[in-house]
Amino acid sequence: MVIVMGLDAPRDDIEKVKEKVTLLECTPHEITGSSKLAIGITGPTNKLNEEDFQMLPSVQEVVRVTKKYKLVSRQMKVDDTIISIDNNVVGGEELFICAGPCSVESRDQILEIANQLKEIGVKFIRAGAFKPRSSPYSFQGLKEKGLEYLQEVKDKYGLKVVTEVLNTSTLPAVTEVADILQIGSRNMMNFTLLVEAGMTGKPVLLKRGMSATVEDLLLSAEYILAQDNYNVILCERGIRTFETSTRNTLDLNAIPVVKKHSHLPIIVDPSHGVGIWDKVPAMSMAAIAARADGLLLEVHQRPDEALSDGYQSLTPKQFEELLNKLKELAPVVGRKITL
Amino acid sequence: MVIVMGLDAPRDDIEKVKEKVTLLECTPHEITGSSKLAIGITGPTNKLNEEDFQMLPSVQEVVRVTKKYKLVSRQMKVDDTIISIDNNVVGGEELFICAGPCSVESRDQILEIANQLKEIGVKFIRAGAFKPRSSPYSFQGLKEKGLEYLQEVKDKYGLKVVTEVLNTSTLPAVTEVADILQIGSRNMMNFTLLVEAGMTGKPVLLKRGMSATVEDLLLSAEYILAQDNYNVILCERGIRTFETSTRNTLDLNAIPVVKKHSHLPIIVDPSHGVGIWDKVPAMSMAAIAARADGLLLEVHQRPDEALSDGYQSLTPKQFEELLNKLKELAPVVGRKITL
């Protein structure tokens, strides 16, 4: 249920609504939109009556949220969520472009690629210090050492860091370095991790699971928002189907579906989605044309030597060519890229 | 196997190659590209030796085709295939835009929408006279009557007609009216129909089956090309996956995959792909950005009253708004729309 109030509602009236919600054993969530203020309510809302709230001062409307997800839904918050990270935004006019290697492989490797990306104008670098791998015998990342190198990247080049958090025990260490916490596909339904990541207050980039429906993805996001952390960026990265000519089936249909039912920004990871570098540019363009809010791209200075996922990485030169095309495309869909 | 010769190879030399192929119990296919002439060979090519051809006059190169599909592959023909239909092309700089209702419902209905589409500048109208339906009790189309009305649309408005052929017995009647024969998803592996449609020489729009891999689609196209009919337009229209928020999962990844392995044009049907009209514009834009050669769109003057698939149809007004966005997008990917 959501209680709609005017932006000019006096603080006292707002508090009165929240108190009443609490009294009825539900949880109030204050959501400020561009033209309205809303009190989202979660918990056993089936016990609430619309009339109990309609009569309270400054209340304009009381709306039942019909979706299983609540805080995530557009019924709860009509305006697009725009997430600010220092001077950057996700979900605004400026497209979010994040690039970098699959994993931190060495101090030299990450500093070299960071330098190249910085020169190209990129603001966000992605690289995993902790890598989830199907096999226990595959390279699992440089772990704490990798985080150190990422901190050095931040200090030296001023890049913002997007990096994956694998479990709750390393969450504090990752949170210290990351500007955006990435939760991977395999952990999309690791609800404990979702809750604890939500509680850090950091922006969370939540990747869709390989067999998750869009509704599943939104329900997982709800776990984070329920911690009063609204800084969630959804990420489409391909689902599992019978098709084998691409690594996964990048499901761009998720973009208009998410945009309709949720206010959260959604970006696309075409590198994992198709798994072969030469299909990445076409699918990057398609993602932005479908109104995605940004891209997560694998870029490696020497893809042939990458310790993981080299086959799906662009070189910095290929990435720059793609960026130039994306800059041309952005205005057609009312966006821009000002790297 | 493919025998590459110069464009200026004397007719005699070409015939000598073809005779040798025939003598060895294989079938020669003459393919003229922009800078080369090729003799594609199908049949029991494993019995052929490269050397047998390398010594023949005007032969520049002999290449083994490693894919299961032969005539369809880029190894056989490097240049993109451009199909001409009177003054229109499919696969060229100009994007192919085909719009219309799911089915011919009545004389009035089809003439009215044809008129509206004509005004908007559309060259190709789509509408089914014969409809394949999962249930024998659903509306199966106006059949021969529907073809008559489509002929009237051609005569009156000069529109080109794309319509589905369901079986070999109605193929002659459909071929008389259709400018492009559509073969639907359910018939993608109806090999008898593929062969006979191929033999008409008409352009064939071949839709991907609901569970067909891209390789399956290309192999089905091969059945048509093997009749020496190279006028095949592939069409992505969504595959079956676990996701239920869209009717099918429109697999735009198929576009760069097809473009890499084949010279054939590929268009996209986002209406069937997503099954809900309000997601069609985003996916249309995405398709063109991913370098599709055109779109097949359901447009109905009164979607609410449509006898089939109304829920996925745009109104003429919505279609025109989408066209305007597509016109802006086209130059970014080196294409144009000059309706």
Add this chain to the structure above:
Amino acid sequence: MVIVMGLDAPRDDIEKVKEKVTLLECTPHEITGSSKLAIGITGPTNKLNEEDFQMLPSVQEVVRVTKKYKLVSRQMKVDDTIISIDNNVVGGEELFICAGPCSVESRDQILEIANQLKEIGVKFIRAGAFKPRSSPYSFQGLKEKGLEYLQEVKDKYGLKVVTEVLNTSTLPAVTEVADILQIGSRNMMNFTLLVEAGMTGKPVLLKRGMSATVEDLLLSAEYILAQDNYNVILCERGIRTFETSTRNTLDLNAIPVVKKHSHLPIIVDPSHGVGIWDKVPAMSMAAIAARADGLLLEVHQRPDEALSDGYQSLTPKQFEELLNKLKELAPVVGRKITL
């Protein structure tokens, strides 16, 4: 809609009901069960009123069929359908066991394996004369010659023949030889073929399409029953999923689903379902335990030399070992095998 009458209803009363149905522009289908007689009605039944029939003599009950399929549903016919083919049954206590090679490869090959199967006691042999193949360059069967050899098998060994019909043009020739017409996965939605095969009156073995839901399968069967041909045997043969350790994902869940919603018998083809011979015995046992009415098994005297699908074929010896296990299993589920 279905009109339930007693088995002892006078012919006059039955005809009166059928006339009324016809008068109301619908089609009556007389269905005789073990304890009731039913008049199934198809066509625009939404215009019918229950009361119009309830008052007619001998009418016991009028039931609306809520499923999209009608004649196929258990609402229309409560008793299991048992199909008789000379002295054999499908759907009865005796399990239907049909074995043989993927295709007729030569006169010697088919006579040899027929002889071996005959010795084992098999009543039904399967072998394709016309083969649907993804590639136009793969072996397409011996065609008419193959039918001739199958006729010889019938004459010489008295085996019943199950063989695939690929298209309407060869339907008459196939119908002359086949005791059961097989319609393959790729043709499950070739509605023209379904209708014409239905009209022959021959038993039809209808394979589930690779991406067909059980409801799709039942709707396709409805096309055959609507020709008043109730001799339809459904066949589960694996669906397309992301799993690659088996050729297809044999979906045994379809058995209890079909048994609940339809009266038609359902058999299983584990050979195509898993695609690797050594998994065939386990899945055959599982199919019968799940209450399938029989099995379609690939058996080849020399799998290594098979022209198609050898990898999934059992040898006659392996087949016999499996049969022995199946004979032990059958009584546990109230069935028997008396080869």
Add this chain to the structure above:
Amino acid sequence: MVIVMGLDAPRDDIEKVKEKVTLLECTPHEITGSSKLAIGITGPTNKLNEEDFQMLPSVQEVVRVTKKYKLVSRQMKVDDTIISIDNNVVGGEELFICAGPCSVESRDQILEIANQLKEIGVKFIRAGAFKPRSSPYSFQGLKEKGLEYLQEVKDKYGLKVVTEVLNTSTLPAVTEVADILQIGSRNMMNFTLLVEAGMTGKPVLLKRGMSATVEDLLLSAEYILAQDNYNVILCERGIRTFETSTRNTLDLNAIPVVKKHSHLPIIVDPSHGVGIWDKVPAMSMAAIAARADGLLLEVHQRPDEALSDGYQSLTPKQFEELLNKLKELAPVVGRKITL
């Protein structure tokens, strides 16, 4: 790589092999089979030479393991793994039958059903204290309180308890009560949890993820075995496909695939697999016929009142009827049920 030695190899010779492995920076795992003793080696085995080990005393054979998973594979250990839990086994002649409600709902509920199951003769009860739910607003289990009640069940009825562990923070508490730790589908790739659960030494029941291939499942099991915990029970519980007539597509094909490539026992959860109670008996029978080592079944005294998954639960009476059929079936596949 695996070093095969005789069962009678002197301890010194065994230690010599293990030391050499350690010296070469790999990890040795001693595996005792019925007729051989093997030293499995994991780590950077590509640096090892067969000859280095072939010359050591008591070494009979050196085998390269070609699969990505090592300790899990049959190449490493030929004999079926049989797990002992007090006087019970999993993977032996006696089938493993575990039944109970989806979740512990109250003290009364769990004691009542435990009592009924005990009377039927069941040795293992299943019930979740911690429930992973797609929505944060669904019932999440009684948590610690639920564990308490499960302990009471153990004390009072002597039943063994199978219960899910959701995260590492509650692992110690769950481990204290559980006789078998269940790791659910959503956590199949929660590698941190796999490792820590493995380290407890407790038997682990590992459920296949909804989009996990069998190879993925075996690789996840490898994470547990790599902690030298060989007590892993695999569990097939349905995968996600396009089919909607069942909740998931129970993939029984996984059973013969696992049996071929791994020595680990595999059981089946048909309740989650099909999601509708009336299909559970057929699929239970099928699972055992396909040579599964046991079943995990949802049984609830009043399915209509269940707080979760009631629709897929059997009543104790239905469960007992199924058990009687299973007892008949077991000997056909060389197994028994002696409840």
